[in-house]
Amino acid sequence: MTSATSTSLLELIDRADERSLAAAGLACLDRCLPVLAPERTEVLRPVWAAVARGDGGAWSEAVATARTELDGEGDGADETAALVRTMLDGAPAEWAEAALRSWAGRCSEAALAVHGRYDATDGGPLHAGELRRQQAVLESAAHGPTGLRRARELSIEGGRVLRAVVSRRARTA
Template sequence: MTSATSTGLLELIDRADERSLAAAGLACLDRCLPLLAPEGAEVLRPVWAAVARGDGGAWGEAVGKARAALEGAGDGADGVVTLVRAMLDGLPAEWAEGPLREWAARCSAIALTVHGRYDANEDGPLHAGELRRQQAVLEAAAHGPTGLRRARELSTEGGRVLRAVVSRRARTA
């Protein structure tokens, strides 16, 4: 990741409010979660709904249910699955700027690492696309609930791209 693009992403994270931070971290997790649990995206729907409402109580409840539903997914695995598991395990139940900012920044770094592992080199097209998506998610989420639809669309698109790359690699291995 180039210094200018990494700085731009970090600045967006630094300026983000709770809803944007929750959306940013959740979008990273959403894109990568199928590597850990193929049904993972469905499990995150209530968490997305809590982000849309900006409701801390609903957020905490949805996070608890998602964790319970995905308990044991990826256990004993290593590599990329362990990285994705770390995103899920770090998901804060508290709707507060500090924990959400820390989690969003960590998810950002992990998602970029995951995408980089499937590229020919660290700054390849998959990694660059993930960086652009992360920036676009933060920019969209800054527009409140109306921007969350775009953030989810970007997340869904990115998840499809990553799954296609992983599938292609598995077929050619």
């Protein structure tokens, strides 16, 4: 990650509101979920709905449900799956700016690390694509419900890319 790009992403996180922060962290988790649970792509849909509503109560409930539904997924797996598990387990139960900002920052770092582990070179195309998606999610989420729809689309696209890479690696291992 270049210094200018890193600063830009950090600035976007620093300026984001609660909804954008929740979307940013959730999008990172959503894109990396195929590493932890390749067949469970829709488990985060209720969490996305809570973000769209900006509803802290629904957020807490949806996060707890997702954790329960993914309990046991990726247990005993490699360090990469453990990073994704950490993103899920670290999701704050409270809809509060400080907690969401901290979580979004940790998710950003973890997602970049996950993508970097699948790149052939340091800072390769997967890492660079993830960085661009993170910036686009934060920029999109700042535009309310329409922007959240775009953030979700970017997340789905990124999840497909990572799922394909993980699948290809599994076949050639």
